[in-house]
Amino acid sequence: MSDRIAGIVILIFALWYGFGASRLKAGFGSGPIGPKNFPLMLALLLALVAIAIIVTGSSFKPKWPKRENWLDIWLVIASFVAYAYLIVPIGFIAATTLETGLVSQRFGAKWWQALATGFGISVALYALFVWVLGVSLPIGRIFRG
Amino acid sequence: MEVLSLLGQGFAVALQPINILLVFAGALVGTIIGMLPGVGPINAIAILIPITFALGLPAESSIILFAGIYYGSQYGNSISSILLNVPGTASSVVTTFDGYPMAQQGRAGPALAMSAIASFFGGTLSIFFLIFFAPLLSKLAIKFGPAEYFVLMIFAFTALSSLTEGNTLKALASALFGLMLATVGLEPQGTTVRFTFGQLKLYDGLDFVVLVIGFYAVSEVLNILSETQVGGEVRKLTGRVMISLKELTSSLWVMLRSSISGFIIGVMPGAGATIATFIAYSTEKQIVDRNNTFGKGDIRGVAAPESANNSAAVGAFIPMLSLGVPGSGTTAVILATLLSYGITPGPLLMQNNPDIFWGLAASMYVGNFMLLILNLPFVGLFARILLVPRWVLMPIVATLSFVGVYSVNNSAFDILLMTAFGFLGLIMRKTGFPLAPVILGLVLGELMEVNLRRALNYSNGDWSTFFQGPIVIILWVLTLASLLLPLALRRLTKRAKPGKLQGE
Numbered sequence: 277m278s279d280r281i282a283g284i285v286i287l288i289f290a291l292w293y294g295f296g297a298s299r300l301k302a303g304f305g306s307g308p309i310g311p312k313n314f315p316l317m318l319a320l321l322l323a324l325v326a327i328a329i330i331v332t333g334s335s336f337k338p339k340w341p342k343r344e345n346w347l348d349i350w351l352v353i354a355s356f357v358a359y360a361y362l363i364v365p366i367g368f369i370a371a372t373t374l375e376t377g378l379v380s381q382r383f384g385a386k387w388w389q390a391l392a393t394g395f396g397i398s399v400a401l402y403a404l405f406v407w408v409l410g411v412s413l414p415i416g417r418i419f420r421g
Numbered sequence: 422m423e424v425l426s427l428l429g430q431g432f433a434v435a436l437q438p439i440n441i442l443l444v445f446a447g448a449l450v451g452t453i454i455g456m457l458p459g460v461g462p463i464n465a466i467a468i469l470i471p472i473t474f475a476l477g478l479p480a481e482s483s484i485i486l487f488a489g490i491y492y493g494s495q496y497g498n499s500i501s502s503i504l505l506n507v508p509g510t511a512s513s514v515v516t517t518f519d520g521y522p523m524a525q526q527g528r529a530g531p532a533l534a535m536s537a538i539a540s541f542f543g544g545t546l547s548i549f550f551l552i553f554f555a556p557l558l559s560k561l562a563i564k565f566g567p568a569e570y571f572v573l574m575i576f577a578f579t580a581l582s583s584l585t586e587g588n589t590l591k592a593l594a595s596a597l598f599g600l601m602l603a604t605v606g607l608e609p610q611g612t613t614v615r616f617t618f619g620q621l622k623l624y625d626g627l628d629f630v631v632l633v634i635g636f637y638a639v640s641e642v643l644n645i646l647s648e649t650q651v652g653g654e655v656r657k658l659t660g661r662v663m664i665s666l667k668e669l670t671s672s673l674w675v676m677l678r679s680s681i682s683g684f685i686i687g688v689m690p691g692a693g694a695t696i697a698t699f700i701a702y703s704t705e706k707q708i709v710d711r712n713n714t715f716g717k718g719d720i721r722g723v724a725a726p727e728s729a730n731n732s733a734a735v736g737a738f739i740p741m742l743s744l745g746v747p748g749s750g751t752t753a754v755i756l757a758t759l760l761s762y763g764i765t766p767g768p769l770l771m772q773n774n775p776d777i778f779w780g781l782a783a784s785m786y787v788g789n790f791m792l793l794i795l796n797l798p799f800v801g802l803f804a805r806i807l808l809v810p811r812w813v814l815m816p817i818v819a820t821l822s823f824v825g826v827y828s829v830n831n832s833a834f835d836i837l838l839m840t841a842f843g844f845l846g847l848i849m850r851k852t853g854f855p856l857a858p859v860i861l862g863l864v865l866g867e868l869m870e871v872n873l874r875r876a877l878n879y880s881n882g883d884w885s886t887f888f889q890g891p892i893v894i895i896l897w898v899l900t901l902a903s904l905l906l907p908l909a910l911r912r913l914t915k916r917a918k919p920g921k922l923q924g925e
Contacts, residue, residue, distance in 0.1 A: 279588075282852050286594055293601055293616075300613055309877050311613040314870040315604050322597040329590050336588065338851045341647035348646050353844060356639075359823065360836035372823070376816040382646060385812035393813055397820050411475045411828045 278338050283329035290326055294319030348382050355379070367416020372398035424552060431779025434481055435787050443478075443486040444784050448791045451493015452803060456501050456509045459641050460818055462494040463860070466754050467633040468825035473758075475828065480762040481777045485784040487755050488738070492544055492785065495694060495731045496792045497803065499536040499723070503529055504804055511586075512694035512730040515702045519715065519722030526718050531664040535672065535720050536727045537796035538664070543680040543728030544789040547735035550684050552782050555771070559743040562768040567875035568886045570746075572896040574869045577746045578858065580903040581691030585855045589904070595854050599862020600869065602627055609871050622834050629757050630829050632863060635839035636856055638822045640846025642815055647847070662800050664720070672724035675705050683729030687736025690748030691903070694730040694737070701729035735785065742766050742778060746865070750857035753864040760864075 297319055302310030341349065355378050362371045377394030381387060405411040434440060454460045466487045473483040498509030503520035516536065523532040565573070582592035605616045606626030617623040679701035686697040705725040706715045715722045741747040745767030747756045759766050764774055771778045795803070826839045846856060880886035887893060 278852060279591075282591075282854070296616060300615055302613060309874055309882070311608040311615060314873055315601070315615065318597055318600050318604070322594060322601070325590055325594045325597060329588075329594065332590065334588060336853050338853065340851060345647045349643050349847070352643065352646060353840060356840040356843070357837060360833040360840070363823075363827065363833055363836070372820055375823070376820050379642070379819050380812045380816040383812040383815045385810070389812065393816055397817055401820060401824055405472075405824055405828070409472055409475050411472070411824075412831070413824070413827070 279334045279336050280330050283326045286329065287323055287326035290319050290322035294323070352379060352382060364414050365417045367418070368413040369398050369402055370416060372401070427775065427779050428552065428783060430775065431781075431783035434776050434780030435485065435783035439478075440482055440485050440780070440784060441787065443482055444489050444788045445791055447486045447489020448493045448496075448788050448795055451490040451495075452497035452500075452792065452795055453806060454490070455494030455497025455513075456803060456806065457814065458501055458505075458507045458509055459645050460814075461510050461637070462491045462751050463633065463754055464638040464641065464818065464822075465490050465494075466751065466758075467630055467637065468821050470630050470754075470758055470761075471825050471828045474761075480759060480764055480774070481780045483758055483762070484755065484777060484781055485788075487758060488781055488785065489788045491751050491755070492731060492734045492788065493792055495544070495727075495734045496537065496540045496796050498730075499540070499727055500533065500796075500800065500803055501807060503532045503536065503723070505807060512698055512733075513726065514695070515698040515726035516723055518702065519717070519719050522716070522718035523720065523723070528718065528720075530662045531668060531720060532723050533800050534662045534664045534797060535668065535723045537662075537793060537800065538669065539672065539676050539679075539724040539727035540731045540796070541789055541793045542676045543683060543730070543732035544735060544792070545786065546677075546680045547684045547687075547732040548782055548785045548789075551735050551739060551785075554688070555739050555743045555778065558739060559768040559771055562744050564892065565744075565768070567872040567879065569890070569892050569896065570872040571869060571876055572887060572893050572900070573744065573746055574865050574872070576896050576900045576903065577690040577740075577748055577865070578861065579691075579900050580689060581748060581858050581861055583903050583906060584689075584691040584693070584696055585857065586695070587853055587855060591854045592858050595849070595856065596858035596862045599859035600866045601862075602632065602859070603863050603866020604870070609867050610874070622832065627838070627863075628829055628835065629761075629863065631826050631835045631839050632842055633754060633860060634822045634826050635842030636846040636859060638818055639839055639843025640850060640856075642819050642822075643843060643847045644850050645811070645815060647851075662797055668720050672721050675709060675721045675724045676728040678708070679705065679725045679729040680732040683732035684736040686729075687733030688739045688748075690740050690746065693749045694733040697729040697733035698726035701725040738781070742770055742781075743768060745770075745868075747861065750860045753857075753861045757864045 294316060297312045297315035300310075300312040300315070302312070355375055359371055359375045373391070373394040375394070376397050377390040380393045381390035385393060402413060406413055435444070450465055451462065454462060454465045469486070469490075473486065478486075494510055495512060498513035499516045499520060501507050501509040502513040502516040503524050506517050506521040508514045508517055520532045520536065523529065578593070578596045582596055583589045585592045603626070606624055607614050614624060682701055682704065683694075683697040686700060687693060702722065702725050705721060709721055710719070737749050737752050741752040741756050745756070745765060747753040756766060764770070764777065822839065823836060826835050827833070829835060849856060876886050877884070888897070
């Protein structure tokens with residue numbers, strides 16, 4: 277059953293993608309085939325595969341996470357998003373300590389272990405990347421004064 | 422003796438201090454990530470791509486490092502199979518069949534030693550084959566025009582899809598999805614911008630590193646988080662890591678046969694190391710298992726998959742290097758790296774960039790010797806890494822992903838993109854859609870479209886160009902055969918348990 281649902285989702289995606297492709301306009305000098313032909317081919321093929329998945333079905337049963345695990349997943353995803361917005365304002369070390377600490381805590385660490393892990397990892401990586409590899413990472417706007 | 426002088430030239434590259442250091446780093450990292458369940462070579466390579474750019478490494482050095490991680494992981498993956506009964510990567514699932522029973526019987530030492538020796542055997546024998554066959558295939562491929570390449574890529578997709586564990590249709594859907602992702606941004610040789618939804622940041626297309634890290638590393642962290650873990654018990658390593666001469670000689674033919682079959686399977690696009698291990702094991706079970714000891718701690722049951730997967734890992738480089746068409750997720754990532762250096766692998770690679778091919782081949786010898794040393798006397802040290810708690814390990818993977826992604830463009834937008842694809846990857850893992858075809862599609866998408874357009878330009882828009890000429894016909898036959906092959910293969914490997922891990 278779940279395969280059929282996936283097939284329907286894929287079919288809708290293929291149609292949506294194909295519709296987007298069909299509205300593309302060719303620029304100059306595109307040759308016999310323009311920018312839309314290849315995407316249209318892909319959309320057609322994916323639609324066919326989706327229909328085949330819907331028609332054949334299968335006994336495949338996905339192993340969905342339990343509710344408390346879903347909570348963990350959403351929390352970690354939310355923290356990733358927060359991280360993307362925090363890294364520049366509060367800097368790499370502070371943001372990474374918080375983020376890594378949270379992930380560590382969700383994987384079963386006690387809060388002080390998590391914080392120590394987070395701080396240790398972020399300082400070690402900052403040192404490795406900035407001082408050894410010469411990659412620039414944000415120091416944090418709030419520390420610039 | 423042209424080969425010897427070329428190989429000598431290769432050693433001149435491989436033995437430069439920086440490259441020796443990188444081979445060692447690759448072997449070390451490969452052993453560790455191979456050993457750790459949930460972290461595969463693709464994750465490690467994707468995270469390292471921005472770092473190699475930051476360091477300004479030349480192309481051959483990056484390739485030497487990444488290849489070292491790939492074949493190094495084929496050594497390390499058996500450590501957790503034997504001691505933990507959890508395969509480090511999918512290609513060591515088979516090693517658990519006899520490796521873990523041996524550990525239970527207190528023979529973890531001989532099992533680990535056999536695994537290291539068999540890996541070395543398969544790893545070094547296959548380099549001879551690589552040096553011999555890659556130039557031959559290049560000579561053949563030089564006749565390929567755009568139509569041939571286009572059909573060859575179709576073959577690569579059908580082969581990968583039909584040989585991936587699980588449903589072929591789902592794998593094809595994954596591949597097409599990957600190709601669609603590749604169409605985001607400015608079209609090749611054109612002026613039209615596609616599927617960017619007005620986002621300026623998407624004009625250059627979706628960044629490869631961001632996608633791979635999201636799809637593999639982030640979705641793996643989420644995936645592990647989603648499973649209530651049943652903690653396996655790490656078997657103590659008792660006794661010395663040695664095997665008797667009798668055990669070794671009993672496995673000699675097993676290793677030779679498994680290395681040869683592993684190599685052939687590794688060269689086939691899509692097949693790869695995992696399938697090589699299943700085939701080697703079931704073949705050896707039929708040939709040498711007279712007293713029905715396979716699965717109960719027979720050392721030959723360790724020798725077969727471990728020589729096969731190392732041999733296949735080397736074989737997998739052949740289609741990538743000599744045709745420019747990779748057959749697996751890992752070689753696709755390595756191809757993408759070469760492309761970003763402006764180097765297009767293919768039949769001309771050996772003429773235009775001999776340092777890359779011969780330097781890589783030579784470095785593989787160096788790397789395998791290092792791996793033998795790392796995995797024999799020092800295996801006890803590595804085994805301790807298995808005791809590191811997951812609440813330390815997983816945050817490290819997550820944080821390395823952030824840094825890797827952020828350092829590509831210094832862009833927080835990329836972290837959001839990575840998170841979105843990480844979530845999508847999780848859903849795909851749960852619903853049984855394989856991830857490797859997505860990566861292959863993403864890498865080959867642009868090449869495929871360019872070749873399609875070029876072929877139709879040459880033929881003035883006549884589509885029959887894709888059905889003319891002997892090479893194209895052969896490739897279509899192979900494509901059809903690859904779609905029918907899984908039925909035969911499934912019969913062969915039916916006994917074996919399905920792999921739970923993805924990504925090779």
